[in-house]
Amino acid sequence: MIRRVVVTLAGPVVSVLLALLVTTLFLTFGGYSASSAYETMWNYGIEPASLVSTVNNAVPLYLAGVAAAFALRMGLFNIGVDGQYRVAALAGAVVAAQLPLPLYLRLPITLLVCCLVGALWALVPALLKVYRGVSEVITSILMNAIATTVVAILLAHVFRDGGGQNTGTAIIDESGAMPVLIDLGIGNRTSVSGFLVVAIVVGILFYLLQYRTVFGFTLQVAARSPEAAESAGIKVNRRIIWAMLGSGAIAGLIGMPHVLGVAFRFDGTLPTDLMFTGLAAALLGRSHPIGMAFGALVLAFVERSSQVLGLVHLPTEVGSVFMAVILLSSAVGYWLTERADQRIALMNALRKRRRSAGAAGGTPPAPPAPPSATTGMEAAR
Amino acid sequence: MEQEVLVRLTGIVKRFGAFTANDRIDLAVKAGTVHAVVGENGAGKSTLMKILAGEEHPDEGTIEIAGTTHAFRSPRDAQHAGIGIVHQHFLLADALRVWENVVLADEPGSAIRLDSGAARRQVAELAEANGFPVDVDAVVRELGVGGRQRVEILKVLYRDARIIILDEPTAVLVPSEAQSLFAAMRRFTEAGAAVIFISHKLDEVLDFADEITVIRAGAVVGFTTPAKTSASELAALMVKVAMPAVEPRATPPGTDVVLGASHITVGEAGEVPALDDVSLEVHSGEIVGIAGVEGNGQSELLMALLGRARSTGTVELGGADITALSTEDRRARGMAYIPEDRHRDGLVLSMALRENAALGYHARPPVKRGPWFSRSGATGLAKGIIARFDVRGGDSTTLASALSGGNQQKFIVGRELGSEPRVLIAAHPTRGVDIGAQSAVWSELTAARDRGLGTLLISADLDELLALSDRLLVFYRGRIVGELDPRTVDAPVLGEYMTGVRHADADADAQRPTRVDPEGGAA
Numbered sequence: 001m002i003r004r005v006v007v008t009l010a011g012p013v014v015s016v017l018l019a020l021l022v023t024t025l026f027l028t029f030g031g032y033s034a035s036s037a038y039e040t041m042w043n044y045g046i047e048p049a050s051l052v053s054t055v056n057n058a059v060p061l062y063l064a065g066v067a068a069a070f071a072l073r074m075g076l077f078n079i080g081v082d083g084q085y086r087v088a089a090l091a092g093a094v095v096a097a098q099l100p101l102p103l104y105l106r107l108p109i110t111l112l113v114c115c116l117v118g119a120l121w122a123l124v125p126a127l128l129k130v131y132r133g134v135s136e137v138i139t140s141i142l143m144n145a146i147a148t149t150v151v152a153i154l155l156a157h158v159f160r161d162g163g164g165q166n167t168g169t170a171i172i173d174e175s176g177a178m179p180v181l182i183d184l185g186i187g188n189r190t191s192v193s194g195f196l197v198v199a200i201v202v203g204i205l206f207y208l209l210q211y212r213t214v215f216g217f218t219l220q221v222a223a224r225s226p227e228a229a230e231s232a233g234i235k236v237n238r239r240i241i242w243a244m245l246g247s248g249a250i251a252g253l254i255g256m257p258h259v260l261g262v263a264f265r266f267d268g269t270l271p272t273d274l275m276f277t278g279l280a281a282a283l284l285g286r287s288h289p290i291g292m293a294f295g296a297l298v299l300a301f302v303e304r305s306s307q308v309l310g311l312v313h314l315p316t317e318v319g320s321v322f323m324a325v326i327l328l329s330s331a332v333g334y335w336l337t338e339r340a341d342q343r344i345a346l347m348n349a350l351r352k353r354r355r356s357a358g359a360a361g362g363t364p365p366a367p368p369a370p371p372s373a374t375t376g377m378e379a380a381r
Numbered sequence: 382m383e384q385e386v387l388v389r390l391t392g393i394v395k396r397f398g399a400f401t402a403n404d405r406i407d408l409a410v411k412a413g414t415v416h417a418v419v420g421e422n423g424a425g426k427s428t429l430m431k432i433l434a435g436e437e438h439p440d441e442g443t444i445e446i447a448g449t450t451h452a453f454r455s456p457r458d459a460q461h462a463g464i465g466i467v468h469q470h471f472l473l474a475d476a477l478r479v480w481e482n483v484v485l486a487d488e489p490g491s492a493i494r495l496d497s498g499a500a501r502r503q504v505a506e507l508a509e510a511n512g513f514p515v516d517v518d519a520v521v522r523e524l525g526v527g528g529r530q531r532v533e534i535l536k537v538l539y540r541d542a543r544i545i546i547l548d549e550p551t552a553v554l555v556p557s558e559a560q561s562l563f564a565a566m567r568r569f570t571e572a573g574a575a576v577i578f579i580s581h582k583l584d585e586v587l588d589f590a591d592e593i594t595v596i597r598a599g600a601v602v603g604f605t606t607p608a609k610t611s612a613s614e615l616a617a618l619m620v621k622v623a624m625p626a627v628e629p630r631a632t633p634p635g636t637d638v639v640l641g642a643s644h645i646t647v648g649e650a651g652e653v654p655a656l657d658d659v660s661l662e663v664h665s666g667e668i669v670g671i672a673g674v675e676g677n678g679q680s681e682l683l684m685a686l687l688g689r690a691r692s693t694g695t696v697e698l699g700g701a702d703i704t705a706l707s708t709e710d711r712r713a714r715g716m717a718y719i720p721e722d723r724h725r726d727g728l729v730l731s732m733a734l735r736e737n738a739a740l741g742y743h744a745r746p747p748v749k750r751g752p753w754f755s756r757s758g759a760t761g762l763a764k765g766i767i768a769r770f771d772v773r774g775g776d777s778t779t780l781a782s783a784l785s786g787g788n789q790q791k792f793i794v795g796r797e798l799g800s801e802p803r804v805l806i807a808a809h810p811t812r813g814v815d816i817g818a819q820s821a822v823w824s825e826l827t828a829a830r831d832r833g834l835g836t837l838l839i840s841a842d843l844d845e846l847l848a849l850s851d852r853l854l855v856f857y858r859g860r861i862v863g864e865l866d867p868r869t870v871d872a873p874v875l876g877e878y879m880t881g882v883r884h885a886d887a888d889a890d891a892q893r894p895t896r897v898d899p900e901g902g903a904a
Contacts, residue, residue: 212753212754213752213753213754214743214744214748214749214752214753214754215752216754217736217739217743217754218743220729220732220736221729221732221736221740221743224729224731224732225725225726225728225729225730227725227726228725228726228727228728228729228740230689230708230726231687231689231708231718231720231726231727231741232708232712232740232741232743233707233708233709233710233711233712233713233741233744234709234743235707235709
């Protein structure tokens with residue numbers, strides 16, 4: 001059990017270390033002192049204001065990671081997350097500003113509408129895949145482009161508030177915005193948004209749905225062996241549709257921390273490429289609900305703390321380099337730790353064998369052998 | 382005949398991780414002989430042959446061919462030394478013609494020009510010289526199993542192999558095809574070649590081998606000749622378990638129809654249907670065997686009964702029409718299914734046995750508890766299967782891929798029978814499993830039958846069909862061509878039905894001349 005935990009943790013740690021190594025090389029060859037850069041980043045990053053910002057910024061990354069993971073666990077690559085959250089954010093901004101209901105009703109309805117719109121946007125690639133056999137990768141990317149145009153048209157001609165220079169929807173007042181969860185009260189922007197709770201709830205729902213329900217089981221079977229799924233009575237096509245709907249629904253929430261907590265309306269300041277950073281979080285966390293939270297926090301921390309480097313005349317691109325590298329290193333890191341794990345399991349099995357060769361029934365309850373290569377070898381005997 | 386030793390393997394050791402597949406194996410094969418290597422599944426026969434063919438590298442030991450020591454780095458090296466192997470699973474390019482497959486990678490002509498005329502002629506001469514009735518211009522896709530195997534053998538002969546390895550060559554052949562294969566093997570040995578053949582079928586080994594080496598658990602446990610041994614002695618050497626025997630049934634089958642199919646047709650419009658207007662009935666407590674060369678509609682029948690294939694006609698389960706029901710609903714009503722290919726749709730190899738125990742049973746207790754997947758329920762199922770069916774090599778958390786083939790099969794059979802189904806559709810329930818596991822599966826099938834289970838048994842193993850079935854239906858080209866009594870029918874007659882030489886209509890019409898088709902179910 002302990003070994004399993006260590007192995008699980010070793011993956012992301014090795015990935016982060018690899019990314020740090022590459023970033024260090026980048027800095028050193030650029031003629032900068034890597035250690036002073038990291039020191040500056042660390043000192044800035046652990047300031048309370050930075051930490052609050054890290055947590056707040058990690059929320060949309062986490063949501064994006066969960067959205068991608070929801071489809072990935074069914075073997076689908078929903079690369080249309082960007083489009084889904086932009087369309088959903090526009091709908092959410094309109095509902096939050098216009099709906100004549102008190103906050104405790106308006107907020108949940110707003111979020112539900114976002115989920116619904118995101119899911120509908122993701123339904124198009126799902127249906128095309130099931131009925132026409134078109135790859136969801138292609139169609140969901142194309143849906144991103146359509147989302148950009150649709151949002152621009154709707155914003156310009158339907159939902160724009162007032163005239164003249166205004167380029168956003170109506171301002172969302174207190175009865176529609178996300179309340180603050182904790183306010184540290186030490187200056188500007190030191191309050192943790194209530195979206196942290198939303199992210200945690202989404203994470204828990206993701207875990208329960210994917211890991212503990214029969215539905216999650218059928219998704220896994222359909223992803224790993226469509227033939228076995230069909231013979232077991234699991235309709236693969238329906239699983240595809242449900243997985244894309246779930247992914248899209250979660251994606252619909254990604255833009256809302258910005259809309260309901262920063263801009264208080266839908267306008268051009270909405271970040272447009274949260275998906276890729278979210279994917280990095282998903283990769284780093286191996287699509288596991290807790291792992292992805294860790295990944296999102298690390299990425300948000302790096303993003304925030306690298307901003308300070310400009311002040312001390314160091315390249316602020318360090319953050320981008322780190323994030324780009326971590327996408328690759330998370331693959332390499334997991335591969336390394338898995339190999340190491342298999343080696344250890346093999347050594348253990350050999351040792352156990354040698355020991356039991358002498359004394360019959362000597363070894364007391366051995367740790368359950370992990371389902372790795374060694375068990376296969378033993379089984380074959 | 383001069384009996385020089387053509388192949389001598391000395392002290393071959395091959396380990397995969399902690400598992401020793403070959404443990405100091407010695408093997409000597411003389412020129413001009415057929416040498417059988419027999420052993421259970423997983424005994425290490427195939428590994429040994431792969432080492433000889435240069436596909437695996439031994440950890441220890443030497444390979445001598447005609448007195449010279451070789452260390453093969455690749456199959457190519459082994460080919461140059463005169464070794465050719467025909468694998469159990471054919472490695473052919475379906476879209477190419479016979480002669481193209483044969484010369485592939487060793488084409489006559491120069492580097493930039495293929496001398497197709499010469500190639501065609503050489504292959505045709507080779508086939509002629511060896512008495513292989515193969516159309517060298519046929520596209521391999523259109524050949525039956527026997528034809529494909531002949532192409533594989535031609536490939537080996539084309540490369541001037543003096544040592545021909547056949548890995549379970551008769552597993553896919555009907556009796557008459559097997560006979561012609563053995564005749565061909567005899568011709569090779571008369572020409573001075575050595576044939577090494579791997580088999581489970583002890584009667585064949587006794588009939589056609591000159592020498593026999595028995596391997597158990599990676600080590601040689603016996604060397605003998607057919608004259609000096611018997612099937613039961615060989616079986617005892619191989620497994621230390623008696624040959625599976627099925628007791629004649631004590632209780633007659635029931636009378637109520639548990640599975641009924643009428644006028645089932647599967648196929649694309651405008652094409653010859655793969656399954657053509659098939660009607661059959663299975664009674665409670667009855668095992669109905671389906672015999673036939675593979676590819677004559679059996680797979681389509683399975684898929685239609687399971688509700689996976691689009692079909693016309695009606696299917697009834699326990700008297701209720703289930704034609705319109707989904708696979709899930711059919712299974713919920715007590716239809717169990719042992720698939721043809723356990724890796725394709727029997728197990729999810731990358732999942733633990735716990736999850737595999739739930740496969741197909743995830744929509745009912747104990748696995749389903751409200752919306753939740755009960756891990757303890759699934760673990761209980763898996764443990765029950767493992768204990769009752771003696772599945773070895775792991776516990777409920779072991780990945781399915783970690784089990785050996787025989788244990789995977791036992792796990793599937795256990796899963797499907799454990800739910801106490803009303804109807805079992807079983808395809809090749811003992812394919813690729815050793816005698817011990819086969820005996821266990823057979824006794825479970827007959828025990829379930831005695832409890833009233835109706836079984837539709839599709840198998841390529843005639844012994845299995847004859848031993849287990851109460852009635853035998855023969856499939857040929859998507860139709861039922863005969864219903865036979867397994868207690869009275871003999872193998873040659875069954876073989877004639879399976880190859881289309883004889884069919885029920887012809888019997889009725891008193892020996893109307895019928896078309897002979899040596900290719901079996903080629904179309």
